[in-house]
Amino acid sequence: MKFSIRSENPSTVKTGCVIVGVFERRKLSEAAGRLDRTSRGLLTQLLKDGELDGKPGQTLLVHFPRGAKCERILLVGCGKPGEFDARAYRKAVSCAMQAVQQSGAGDAVSFLAELDVQNGDLYHKVRSQVELSRSALYSPDELKSKADKKHPPRRLAISVPAAETETADRAMSDGEALAAGVELARKLGNLPGNICTPGYLAEQARELGKSDKRLKVSVLDTAAMTRLGMGALLSVARGSDEPAKLITLEYRGGKTGDKPVVLVGKGVTFDSGGISIKPAAAMDEMKFDMCGAASVLGTIKACVAMDLPLNVVGVIPATENLPGGRASKPGDIVTSLSGQTIEILNTDAEGRLILCDALTYSDRFNPDVVIDIATLTGACVIALGSHAAGLLSNDDTLAGELLDAGITAGDRAWHMPLWEDYQPQLDSNFADMANIGGREAGTITAACFLARFTRKYRWAHLDIAGVAWKGGKEKGATGRPVSLLTQFLLDRCNRP
Numbered sequence: 001m002k003f004s005i006r007s008e009n010p011s012t013v014k015t016g017c018v019i020v021g022v023f024e025r026r027k028l029s030e031a032a033g034r035l036d037r038t039s040r041g042l043l044t045q046l047l048k049d050g051e052l053d054g055k056p057g058q059t060l061l062v063h064f065p066r067g068a069k070c071e072r073i074l075l076v077g078c079g080k081p082g083e084f085d086a087r088a089y090r091k092a093v094s095c096a097m098q099a100v101q102q103s104g105a106g107d108a109v110s111f112l113a114e115l116d117v118q119n120g121d122l123y124h125k126v127r128s129q130v131e132l133s134r135s136a137l138y139s140p141d142e143l144k145s146k147a148d149k150k151h152p153p154r155r156l157a158i159s160v161p162a163a164e165t166e167t168a169d170r171a172m173s174d175g176e177a178l179a180a181g182v183e184l185a186r187k188l189g190n191l192p193g194n195i196c197t198p199g200y201l202a203e204q205a206r207e208l209g210k211s212d213k214r215l216k217v218s219v220l221d222t223a224a225m226t227r228l229g230m231g232a233l234l235s236v237a238r239g240s241d242e243p244a245k246l247i248t249l250e251y252r253g254g255k256t257g258d259k260p261v262v263l264v265g266k267g268v269t270f271d272s273g274g275i276s277i278k279p280a281a282a283m284d285e286m287k288f289d290m291c292g293a294a295s296v297l298g299t300i301k302a303c304v305a306m307d308l309p310l311n312v313v314g315v316i317p318a319t320e321n322l323p324g325g326r327a328s329k330p331g332d333i334v335t336s337l338s339g340q341t342i343e344i345l346n347t348d349a350e351g352r353l354i355l356c357d358a359l360t361y362s363d364r365f366n367p368d369v370v371i372d373i374a375t376l377t378g379a380c381v382i383a384l385g386s387h388a389a390g391l392l393s394n395d396d397t398l399a400g401e402l403l404d405a406g407i408t409a410g411d412r413a414w415h416m417p418l419w420e421d422y423q424p425q426l427d428s429n430f431a432d433m434a435n436i437g438g439r440e441a442g443t444i445t446a447a448c449f450l451a452r453f454t455r456k457y458r459w460a461h462l463d464i465a466g467v468a469w470k471g472g473k474e475k476g477a478t479g480r481p482v483s484l485l486t487q488f489l490l491d492r493c494n495r496p
């Protein structure tokens with residue numbers, strides 16, 4: 001879909017579909033009101049007839065409205081005007097874009113960015129409209145022999161007040177960059193484990209590296225990781241015939257001396273649990289266990305597309321977790337890159353084993369901050385469901401910045417405690433620590449484990465087990481938290 005910014009009159013614009021908002025109860029937005037007058041009360045009449053009353057997410061398609069120059073009007077319910085915040089706006093936009101796809105219109109002009117959104121400025125209204133419109137068009141049909149039927153409009157124009165087209169243009173290009181990053185994360189996440197292997201992720205990173213001179217990609221193989229002493233990461237790969245990889249992407253958009261933000265993404269391309277094998281039900285969803293890695297690739301793609309004046313490094317430990325004759329066994333003790341020893345009491349707690357070595361490795365980039373992103377614990381799904389990522393950090397300022405970025409981007413996280421009080425749950429009789437901390441506070445003890453490898457720098461951990469993908473009928477990767485991470489990076493740039 002091609003986007004453009006314009007300043008239009010809803011009554012005179014020639015297009016396949018004009019998209020306008022209607023509030024509860026039957027209150028027309030400014031643009032809808034203009035169309036109503038042009039069509040001599042057609043919209044008022046339809047609302048009176050009970051066709052739509054403005055509840056959030058309702059849509060009504062009106063064909064060949066008299067008086068107007070468009071082929072269709074799409075009315076979108078926006079809820080109560082007093083409750084129309086960024087979240088409600090996003091819902092209205094998403095529903096509108098779903099409906100416009102079904103309408104058969106070849107192009108459309110949206111007036112939704114002209115609505116008053118509480119605490120929402122034009123930049124964010126336009127950017128999220130672009131992001132959500134692209135998102136609504138994506139479906140994971142790459143591996144179907146016949147693609148899903150879609151009739152998206154080829155062009156979407158977003159109408160804004162004439163004085164604000166410059167801001168809107170910037171918002172549009174940021175929105176496209178963001179959407180491209182989210183889409184990459186979704187695509188990779190949705191690929192099955194037999195295609196998206198550690199080697200495949202490495203290839204994708206190399207491919208991304210070719211897109212820009214400022215991006216450098218390197219990949220360590222098993223031999224190189226053995227030489228470095230990454231005993232924890234390699235212990236997870238032992239049960240699989242697929243070789244593990246440590247992928248590094250260095251984006252140098254900032255000044256030479258600027259300390260980078262390092263993003264570390266869990267890349268378990270399939271998590272069977274290993275010898276501590278998982279139950280069969282829904283085990284297919286463990287192909288999504290590389291969504292942290294996918295979000296790092298997606299975020300870097302967005303950074304490059306936005307030309308961000310920052311240095312960002314992505315570090316992706318990638319492996320399968322399978323049972324096999326050489327697989328790690330409960331009770332095995334391994335030595336991590338940091339020198340600390342770990343007793344593997346459960347081979348299904350493999351994410352922290354690969355992350356701890358990647359986090360130790362990250363210190364060589366002299367980071368300003370390190371953020372790891374991981375589908376780490378089922379406990380996080382129990383605690384927060386699918387609405388917020390778990391956020392744990394050794395630095396409250398950094399945590400605050402990430403929380404704010406999540407709110408701004410509509411991709412929220414929730415702060416959980418990382419108190420020393422939980423650390424004793426990881427005590428082991430035989431090694432420096434165990435890799436599990438018992439039934440209580442599973443998300444926190446997983447983060448406590450990682451905290452033992454991040455003492456040298458400011459660090460935050462995002463547990464995305466609940467948000468990275470959806471199950472059920474809408475099964476598929478969401479692309480979260482690419483928006484949060486990209487917003488966090490944008491906020492560090494002080495752009496106009």
Ligand code: BES
Nearest residue numbers: 346348349351375376377378379436465
């Ligand atoms: N990848 C899983 C976490 C997961 C499970 C995410 C289910 C989403 C849904 C992770 O590797 C894992 O298996 N964690 C274990 C840890 C436990 C053994 C301490 C878990 O959460 O059960």
Ligand code: MN
Nearest residue numbers: 271348349350
């Ligand atoms: Mn696991």
Ligand code: ZN
Nearest residue numbers: 268271289351
């Ligand atoms: Zn896992």
